[in-house]
Amino acid sequence: MNYTVNLKEEYKERIVPALMKEFGYKSVMQVPRLEKIVINQGLGIAVSDKKIIDTAINELTLITGQKAVPTYSRKDISNFKVRKKMPIGARVTLRKDRMYEFLERLIRVALPRIRDFKGIDSKLDGKGNYTLGIEEQIIFPEINIDSISRLLGMNITFVTTASTDEEGYALLKEFGLPFKNVKKQ
Numbered sequence: 248m249n250y251t252v253n254l255k256e257e258y259k260e261r262i263v264p265a266l267m268k269e270f271g272y273k274s275v276m277q278v279p280r281l282e283k284i285v286i287n288q289g290l291g292i293a294v295s296d297k298k299i300i301d302t303a304i305n306e307l308t309l310i311t312g313q314k315a316v317p318t319y320s321r322k323d324i325s326n327f328k329v330r331k332k333m334p335i336g337a338r339v340t341l342r343k344d345r346m347y348e349f350l351e352r353l354i355r356v357a358l359p360r361i362r363d364f365k366g367i368d369s370k371l372d373g374k375g376n377y378t379l380g381i382e383e384q385i386i387f388p389e390i391n392i393d394s395i396s397r398l399l400g401m402n403i404t405f406v407t408t409a410s411t412d413e414e415g416y417a418l419l420k421e422f423g424l425p426f427k428n429v430k431k432q
């Protein structure tokens with residue numbers, strides 16, 4: 248099988264030279280790259296209904312093409328009726344080809360399906376990583392709207408090797424993430 252993901256090829260052929268020129272890198276190895284994408288769903292409502300975790304895991308698996316795993320609470324919190332080692336979420340970590348495939352589907356298919364979409368905020372975490380919050384899982388075409396029982400949100404974290412927010416922002420912008428207030432240079 249000699250299939251390569253479009254965004255991976257685009258990264259090698261277009262994005263690397265563009266970033267090298269923009270930031271004046273001497274070596275290709277200095278250019279920031281996307282390391283992994285982590286999709287996380289915090290499901291506090293699952294305390295009362297255990298089926299929600301199974302549903303969330305199945306939906307995340309459908310969306311990403313990789314098996315999702317449950318996340319467990321670390322300690323007891325009586326106010327929230329949470330016990331230690333109770334399932335309270337689901338997550339998936341994507342790397343390599345699956346990561347690029349997911350990113351391409353997110354940019355080209357899922358984000359444009361958000362109602363009244365005007366772009367995403369451009370606030371990075373200070374180390375070149377970016378977290379995008381999505382309120383409904385139905386923006387992904389893999390999810391059958393008729394079969395969902397409740398709308399669940401998720402956080403999608405893009406982990407890059409960039410050392411500054413500026414570099415991380417430039418990398419994600421080159422990949423095609425539709426940021427709202429594009430900084431004019």
